[in-house]
Amino acid sequence: MKNKKFVNVLLGVLALMLVVGMAYQFTPNLGSLFNRQTGTPALKVNGETVTVEDLEALRRGNPVLSSTDTGLLGDDFKTYVVAQKARQVLYIQAAKDIDVSKNDVNAEVTKVREQNQLTDNKKWTDALQGAGLTDAAFRKQVRDGLAVQRKVESIQKTAAPATDAEAQLYYTLNQTNFLSDARIVGRQIVVADEDKAKSLLAQVKAGGDFAALATANSSEGKDRGGALGPIENGAPRPVAQVALPAEVGTAAFALTSGGVTDVIKSGGKFYIVKVEKYLAPTPKPFAEAKTDVLTAVNEQKKNAAVEAWGDKLAADMKLEYIDLNWKAEDPTVAKVAGQNIPYSEVIGQVVGNQQFTGLLQQVPADQAAQLVNGI
Structure with missing residues (x-):
């Protein structure tokens, strides 16, 4: 559960990292995921305004979320969208102390343009306009994404290295993860x-x-x-x-x-x-698997450090609703190993399931809501 929860925590981070999957930013649905300069205020996260347009763009950018916006399922998706966007804003706010130089931003923008065959200035400008962005706004998004990425890396470095005892316990509980080749x-x-x-x-x-x-x-x-x-x-x-x-x-x-x-x-x-x-493959002896086990435990401890950081940000967050149509309830639905699991994370398991997303695209629109609800 902790690993799954960590993945959910970082979904908001990854959505902001323009260095990952940049080709998606210029599709009609996803380009507007990033903040426009104007819009209708919907809510505030620690005093920072999030617009209706921001939230709608996030919803439209996912085929599961966009399958319906009405009924109980629509309310569930609204809960997820608000929670996800709030996390994104929180991470950017928390990374304000991270230095990102103009050269760093320029290098990433150049990489984006090359990866998307947009080295021609007119094509680049047209792509930005199609996504509802100016060059300056796009560069701010790049800066924010790099800052969050570096903040996460700095948090990971605070995790204590795995001990031999931790590695031995992890190996005992996860031997099937360390198999010899057939x-x-x-x-x-x-x-x-x-x-x-x-x-x-x-x-x-x-x-x-x-x-x-x-x-x-x-x-x-x-x-x-x-x-x-x-x-x-x-x-x-x-x-x-x-x-x-x-x-x-x-x-x-x-x-x-x-x-x-x-x-x-x-x-x-x-x-x-x-x-x-x-x-057939068989579990490797601990001595043979130890290097891989230590890597796995260290990664788990780094993830736990970031998870705790994200949870602390969420616990201290002040969320104010301006447009009550976007007011969403996100109750705790479970407690696992001392960690509260909010309902939005349960919804996220469906929204983030790539296989399910592919399946959803193959069914008629009028069956989508029923399929999602069943999952």
Whole structure:
């Protein structure tokens, strides 16, 4: 839950980071996500005005949120939009002390223009106008995004490094996250002629000795009967999938019950692989997995530090409604490990689900609300 919550906390940050996914900023729906200079006041976050246009743009910029704005579901989405926008404003306010130079901003703007094929000044101006932005307003958004990013990085640095005890506990609870690669014990026949490969496959299927055929015909490993790995104690050593060309490895490792592949062409050669034994992934010993475990725990602790920072900002936030049509209730619906879970975060699990978003785009508009509500 903590990891999921942290992702939600950073959604607002990432939405502001123009260095990420800039191509989206010039689509009709998403371009107006960023603050316009004028608009109808809807609410204030610590005294800073958020307009109706800001909130509507955020809603329209997501296919789930824009699926309906009426009924109970519309009210739920309004709750999420207000909470999300308030978080964005909070993060920008909290990052006011971060220095971002004009050169930093210019470099990011140049990157954006190049990534979106907007190096021509007229195309750039037209794109900004289409998004409802001036160049100065856009550069402010870039500055804000970089400041928030650096603020988050500074908060992450305050997290204490993972201890061996923490790493051992994390490993014990998450061993399935640290698995060895699947391996196979097998042999291969590699030839340069497709017809010859097909003939050899027919012989194998008719009961021919694979090792003998490999020794007599294969251009690789013939001195060990086509064994994929070196011979140890009279048997081929298991190999991982990376030991084979991509197409060959995919076919061979699909034979989890053993067997022989069809003829597979790769790199101008033709392969036949016999899988004698498939060895499924198993948890790595702690000593072998320790580096990855420490990385995971350190990342978790950094995330927790940022989560606590974001929660503190939210707890101290003063939210005032100017337009009561946007007044939203966001009650705590659960408490997990001492953390309050507001309703907006539950809604966020649906809104931020990329697979669900793709599914939503495939259904008629009149079915969208029902589908969302079901999820």
